[in-house]
Amino acid sequence: MLRSMPCRRADLDSPSFLAWADRLRPAWDLTHTGVPTLHHRKLWEWIYIAQALDERGMLAPGRRGLCFGVGNEPLPALFASMGCEIVATDLASPAAAAGGWVSTGQHAADLSTLNEAGLCDPRAFGDRVTFREVDMNAIPADLRGFDFTWSSCAIEHVGSISRSQEFLLTQMACLRPGGVAVHTTELNLTSKVRTVDLDHTVLFRERDVTWVADRLQRAHHRIDVDLDPGDEPDDRHIDVPPYSNTHLKVRLSPYVSTSFGFVIEKNPYANDGDDDLDRDRIRRAHHLLGEARLVADPWRARWDEQFEQRRASIERAIAKARPRLGAIRRKVRSRW
Numbered sequence: 001m002l003r004s005m006p007c008r009r010a011d012l013d014s015p016s017f018l019a020w021a022d023r024l025r026p027a028w029d030l031t032h033t034g035v036p037t038l039h040h041r042k043l044w045e046w047i048y049i050a051q052a053l054d055e056r057g058m059l060a061p062g063r064r065g066l067c068f069g070v071g072n073e074p075l076p077a078l079f080a081s082m083g084c085e086i087v088a089t090d091l092a093s094p095a096a097a098a099g100g101w102v103s104t105g106q107h108a109a110d111l112s113t114l115n116e117a118g119l120c121d122p123r124a125f126g127d128r129v130t131f132r133e134v135d136m137n138a139i140p141a142d143l144r145g146f147d148f149t150w151s152s153c154a155i156e157h158v159g160s161i162s163r164s165q166e167f168l169l170t171q172m173a174c175l176r177p178g179g180v181a182v183h184t185t186e187l188n189l190t191s192k193v194r195t196v197d198l199d200h201t202v203l204f205r206e207r208d209v210t211w212v213a214d215r216l217q218r219a220h221h222r223i224d225v226d227l228d229p230g231d232e233p234d235d236r237h238i239d240v241p242p243y244s245n246t247h248l249k250v251r252l253s254p255y256v257s258t259s260f261g262f263v264i265e266k267n268p269y270a271n272d273g274d275d276d277l278d279r280d281r282i283r284r285a286h287h288l289l290g291e292a293r294l295v296a297d298p299w300r301a302r303w304d305e306q307f308e309q310r311r312a313s314i315e316r317a318i319a320k321a322r323p324r325l326g327a328i329r330r331k332v333r334s335r336w
Contacts (some may be wrong), residue, residue: 004209004223006187006260007044007248008230012037020047026117027074039234040247041259045152045184046075052182052263058148059084066146066174068136068167068183069154072113080128081120087143088114089134124310136167143174150182153259157322160198165212169264172221178268182261189229193304203257212262222265229258 011017021028021037028043029035037043053059061083067076080086087167088111116126121172134140136151136158149171155164157195168183175181186197188203196203206227213223229249239247275303 003227004213004260004262005098006229007048007258007313008228008249009039009232009234010041010230011048012234013042016051017047020050023118024074024117026119027093038245038247040245041250042153042246045259045261046073047154048184048259048261049075049150050078050295052261053079053148053150053180056265058180061262063147064145065231066143066149068134068151068171069157070114070131071152072116073152073153073317074114074117074119075150076129077115077117077119077125080125084128085325086129087132087146088129089130089132091135092133107132136162136171139167139170139174146174146179147176148180148182149174149335153186155183156185156202156204157200161195161202161204161208164202164204165208165215167218168212168264169215172216172219172266175266177266177270181264181266181268181269183264184259184261186252186257187227187260188255188257190257191306196252196255203214203251203252203255204260209260209262216264218269220269222267223262229259313316 018037021043023047024043026032027046028038028040033271043244050059055067058065059079059082065076065079065084065086066089067073067086069075070090076086076088111129111131114129114131115122120128127191132140132143134143136154155167158167159162164185168181184205186201187209188205192206195205209225209227213225216223234246234248237244237246237249241251243250249256251257267327
């Protein structure tokens with residue numbers, strides 16, 4: 001069963017990955033060349049989401065799914081072809097244009113771009129998929145009762161790590177009890193202390209992941225976390241421009257990042273009414289937390305760095321003193 005894990009080479013060899021890749025081929029092999037399956041993290045993200053939802057029985061006729069930051073991804077069409085009813089959402093066009101998403105072809109203004117690969121029968125697609133403009137930092141209160149939610153590398157673009165964390169917590173209210181959320185984003189593989197925050201794109205550190213996992217588990221939701229990036233040759237390849245077809249890890253100077261995912265199963269005994277009542281209070285609390293982090297994080301990073309330097313210095317001193325200590329012990333034993 002898939003857990004919350006990063007993109008790694010071993011996943012790309014599995015029969016399930018290859019089967020999903022073949023099903024999605026019209027969306028990524030645009031020139032119909034029949035090339036072998038790409039070792040690319042964007043394809044991994046799509047398949048990670050599909051496999052995680054399928055393992056949990058979510059991709060079936062009558063299931064309702066909610067997508068955030070849909071862009072031009074093929075998953076709404078794929079899931080609709082399996083009988084799901086999908087609400088695909090993205091930023092309003094003016095905000096998307098200001099963020100550069102329109103000019104780079106990564107924004108959906110309506111449904112017209114979401115079935116270009118022909119993954120779903122056009123009539124079924126029209127019946128099962130709807131589109132709404134939604135800001136991920138202000139989820140409308142009427143988006144409730146979904147069997148599953150998902151996003152593919154969207155949460156790192158909401159403004160800061162704290163806002164990304166807030167989104168992961170507040171979007172749980174969109175799920176029915178027992179529902180499933182799957183969200184992929186960027187993981188910093190270089191540093192556990194320093195990272196990119198308060199920017200157009202942010203990089204999660206291990207401690208940012210565990211912070212979210214802790215809060216979700218306190219609410220009795222289920223999330224498994226595995227951040228092992230793998231150690232095969234493709235895992236050790238760091239891609240830089242001009243990018244190659246082995247694109248699992250990428251350098252975003254000075255950091256190396258990869259895609260990873262959150263798979264969250266909502267507490268089946270959750271009280272949805274309580275979620276609605278607490279929604280504004282949670283949002284205000286996380287806003288204040290984010291503001292506090294703006295001030296505290298630089299100091300915390302500096303303290304963490306100094307602590308690591310001091311710890312390394314102590315370890316070197318101990319290593320240097322160990323032979324002398326051994327000699328003293330032998331001398332004492334010889335006398336007694």
